[in-house]
Amino acid sequence: MRRTCIISLLLVSTLLAACGTPTPAVSDTVVATPPGGKQPTPIPPPPPGEGLSDMAGRITKHPEWYEGQNVTLVGYFRGLDLLDEVLADPPENRTTDWVIADDSGGIWVTDASKLPFPSTSHEVWRIVRVRGQIELQANGLPYVRPFEVQWEGLKDTNDILPALCRVAIHQSGGPDKLDRHIYWYSTGTLAIIDEGTGLRASVNLKRGENYDLDVALNRAKLFDLPSTVSAACTGCVRYDIAAVDEKAGRPHFVTAYEGSVPDKLQGFLDLAAELSAKAKPIE
Numbered sequence: 001m002r003r004t005c006i007i008s009l010l011l012v013s014t015l016l017a018a019c020g021t022p023t024p025a026v027s028d029t030v031v032a033t034p035p036g037g038k039q040p041t042p043i044p045p046p047p048p049g050e051g052l053s054d055m056a057g058r059i060t061k062h063p064e065w066y067e068g069q070n071v072t073l074v075g076y077f078r079g080l081d082l083l084d085e086v087l088a089d090p091p092e093n094r095t096t097d098w099v100i101a102d103d104s105g106g107i108w109v110t111d112a113s114k115l116p117f118p119s120t121s122h123e124v125w126r127i128v129r130v131r132g133q134i135e136l137q138a139n140g141l142p143y144v145r146p147f148e149v150q151w152e153g154l155k156d157t158n159d160i161l162p163a164l165c166r167v168a169i170h171q172s173g174g175p176d177k178l179d180r181h182i183y184w185y186s187t188g189t190l191a192i193i194d195e196g197t198g199l200r201a202s203v204n205l206k207r208g209e210n211y212d213l214d215v216a217l218n219r220a221k222l223f224d225l226p227s228t229v230s231a232a233c234t235g236c237v238r239y240d241i242a243a244v245d246e247k248a249g250r251p252h253f254v255t256a257y258e259g260s261v262p263d264k265l266q267g268f269l270d271l272a273a274e275l276s277a278k279a280k281p282i283e
Contacts, residue, residue, distance in 0.1 A: 051074070051103075052074050052075050052076075052102040052103045052127075052163075053072065053073045053074045053075060053102045053103065053104075054102060054103045054104040055071055055072070055073050055102060055104065056073060056075065056100065056101065056102045056104050056105045056106055056107040057102075057103075057104025057105035058104060059071065059107055059134060059142050060105055060107055060141075060142060063134070063136055063140060063141065063142035064136075064140075066134040066142065067134055067135065067136050067142070068133065068134065068135070069133065069134050070131070070132070070133055071131070071132065071133075071134055071144070072129065072130065072131045073100055073102055073107070073129070073130045073144070074102060074127065074128070074129045074130075074152060075100045075101050075102030075103075075106075075127065075128070075130075076100070076101045076102075076124060076125060076126065076127060076128075076162060076163065077098065077099075077100060077115075077117075077121070077123070077124065077126040077127070077128050078098070078099035078100065078101050078106060078124055079098055079099065079119065079120070079121060079122060079124065080094065080095075080097070080098060080099070080119075080120075081099045081106070081108075082099075082122060082124050082193075082200070083101070083106075083124060084282075085099060085101045085105060085106030086099050086106045086107065086108060088108070088141055090108055090110075090143075091108050091110060091135075091137050091141070091143040092110050093110070095119070095120075096110075096111070096112040096113075096119055097109065097110050097112070097119075097143075098112055098115070098119045100128060100130055100144070101163070103163075107142060107143060107144060108141075108143035108144070109130060109132070109143065109144040109146055109149075110143060110144070110145055110146065111145070111146050114146050114147075114148065114149040115128070115149050116128075116149065116150070116151045117151070122181075122193050122195060124162055124193075125162045125165075125168070126151065127151075127152040128149055128150065128151055128152060129149070129150040129151075129152050130144060130146050130148070130149050130150075131146070131147050131148050132144045132145050132146040132147045132148070133145045133147070162183060162185075164185050164186050164187060165183050165184065165185050165186075165244075166184050166185065166186050166217075166243060166244055167183075167184040167217065167241065167242070167243040167244075167272075168181065168182070168183050168184075168241070168242045168243075169181070169182040169183075169184075169239060169240075169241050169269065169272060170239070170240040170241075171237055171238070171239060172237070172238045172240070173235075173236065173237055173238045174235065174236060174237035174238075174258065175235060176196070177196065178196060178237060179194070179195035179196050180192070180193070180194045180195070180196065181193040181194075181195075182272055182273070182276050184213065184272065187204075188204060188205045188207075188210045189202055189203070189204050189205070190202065190203050190205060190272070190275055190276050190279060191279075192276050192279050199281060200281065200282045201276075201279035201280055201281045201282060202279050202280070202282060203275070203276070203278045203279040203280060205275060209275055212271065213268070213271055213272065213275065216264075216267055216268040216271045216272075217243070217268050219264045219267065219268070220262070220264045220265040220267065220268040221264065222241065222243055222252065222254060222265065222268070223243070223245045223247070223252050225254050225262070225265070226254075227253055227254060227255060228254075228255045228256075229254060229255070229256045229260075229261070229262055229265070230256045230257045230259075230260035230261060230262075231257065231260060232257055233257050233258070233259060233260070236257045236258040236259055237257070237258040238255065238256075238257055238258075239254075239255065239256045239257070239258075239261065239269060240253070240254075240255050241253070241254045241255070241256070241265075241269075
């Protein structure tokens with residue numbers, strides 16, 4: 001998971017026109033007929049607010065089927081492949097190309113000018129909707145040429161969890177002007193992104209460590225806490241905590257400030273910080 005808690009609109013295919021097939025509307029998802037005549041099931045664009053798409057994996061598995069076709073993807077913005085979900089060079093530009101990851105995998109997208117935020121952002125839980133056209137690199141790897149990119153869901157980036165992330169902790173402010181993220185995944189991985197130092201690191205927790213963190217979370221009774229549990233203070237570290245409340249079936253968000261964090265919640269935060277100190281930089 002290198003470069004470490006979304007989606008482009010693609011250009012209308014000229015390939016179809018060359019073949020005599022009418023050019024579809026940009027909002028359509030069109031699937032080409034692969035060699036052998038077997039056509040994959042067409043996938044309609046996901047409507048707004050209806051979760052992530054599952055197109056990226058299909059496209060990367062059979063890129064020749066989708067070359068020149070219009071597609072719609074809804075997924076997480078992953079910057080310059082920050083979570084190593086593509087593991088291939090960007091198609092055009094190492095500073096402006098970016099990755100979108102939906103429920104089936106990741107795929108490169110070009111033209112960062114259409115993003116509603118900087119492509120250099122490390123906010124990997126932002127959800128975007130992309131409509132565009134599939135093109136192939138010289139090596140055959142697919143990417144999306146976007147026609148339009150929209151920001152989906154909440155625009156407070158502390159309020160959205162990455163896929164498979166149980167808890168996301170954002171530390172900000174304080175004397176050191178922190179801007180640090182800790183992600184605890186259901187796989188037992190802790191990932192750290194420090195915007196101040198540029199650190200990208202991760203650690204796979206041992207079974208006992210994962211259990212201890214789970215116990216600490218339960219003791220903190222996070223899901224019973226209100227959205228703000230302590231008063232803001234000048235020069236204090238702010239904690240924005242997001243976690244999946246499985247019983248309620250939705251995320252829960254809590255904000256707390258250094259010096260007045262409830263004891264058991266502080267215990268959870270301290271343990272998460274202690275375990276994250278074991279993380280090794282991602283090269």
